[in-house]
Amino acid sequence: ITKEQQALMKIITDAYNRHQIPQDVAKKLLQDQYSAEENFLLLTEMATSQVQVLVEFTKNIPGFLSLDREDQIALLKGSAVEAMFLRSAQVFSRKMPSGHTEVLEERIRKSGISEEFITPMFNFYKSIGELHMVQEEQALLTTVTILTPDRPYVKDQQAVERLQETMLDVLRKLCVLQHPQEPQYFARLLGRLTELRTLSHYHTEMLVSWRMNDHKFTPLLCEIWDV
Numbered sequence: 001i002t003k004e005q006q007a008l009m010k011i012i013t014d015a016y017n018r019h020q021i022p023q024d025v026a027k028k029l030l031q032d033q034y035s036a037e038e039n040f041l042l043l044t045e046m047a048t049s050q051v052q053v054l055v056e057f058t059k060n061i062p063g064f065l066s067l068d069r070e071d072q073i074a075l076l077k078g079s080a081v082e083a084m085f086l087r088s089a090q091v092f093s094r095k096m097p098s099g100h101t102e103v104l105e106e107r108i109r110k111s112g113i114s115e116e117f118i119t120p121m122f123n124f125y126k127s128i129g130e131l132h133m134v135q136e137e138q139a140l141l142t143t144v145t146i147l148t149p150d151r152p153y154v155k156d157q158q159a160v161e162r163l164q165e166t167m168l169d170v171l172r173k174l175c176v177l178q179h180p181q182e183p184q185y186f187a188r189l190l191g192r193l194t195e196l197r198t199l200s201h202y203h204t205e206m207l208v209s210w211r212m213n214d215h216k217f218t219p220l221l222c223e224i225w226d227v
């Protein structure tokens with residue numbers, strides 16, 4: 001890993017760690033009562049703060065703000081669900097103080113999300129947890145996901161591709177250094193991104209079914225997911 005790649009990794013990892021879910025959201029998880037309605041409101045607050053955190057983090061990705069403005073929006077809209085699942089998978093698998101995880105899982109299960117979506121969601125969390133990613137890998141994997149060139153409406157795909165290649169190069173080298181005993185580790189990480197794409201289809205259905213039961217979303221969520 002070259003000096004500039006180390007500098008790049010530090011910027012991204014610091015940004016990833018700096019923008020954490022506000023403590024008040026996490027605290028509420030344990031306090032408020034348990035009705036499906038209360039759970040939905042909590043998840044709405046959680047999703048909204050995760051999208052806010054995502055926007056702040058993305059602005060710190062070197063080169064992102066130099067992209068075409070409309071492409072920046074297209075990348076954010078196209079990757080928000082995947083970035084949110086990646087971050088919550090990491091929160092689930094490690095960051096959460098013990099006891100919170102069970103409460104959060106319980107609230108998710110009792111919030112009107114259909115069982116057919118719950119299962120793949122928790123399978124994904126388990127498969128991410130099993131990777132035991134270091135925080136640099138988590139930050140870089142999220143960055144690679146955001147910098148996916150073939151999102152809808154991206155005009156200058158080459159520019160995004162160049163940025164993503166840079167990040168993939170650092171991530172590949174980091175994986176070799178962090179997991180010398182597992183040469184396939186980098187490939188496994190990228191395999192998770194494929195799993196993420198299937199989750200985002202389920203996510204769209206989840207939003208539609210909530211909408212059908214006239215649940216209200218926040219303006220930010222309506223904007224980022226066109227609901």
Ligand SMILES: CC1(C)[C@H]2CC[C@]1(C)[C@H](OC(=O)c1ccc(O)cc1)C2
Binds near residue numbers: 047085088217
């Ligand atoms: C942990 C999760 C990633 C999983 C369960 C809560 C999440 C934050 C996310 O919720 C939403 O997307 C969501 C969207 C709209 C809304 O009003 C509430 C939640 C799905």
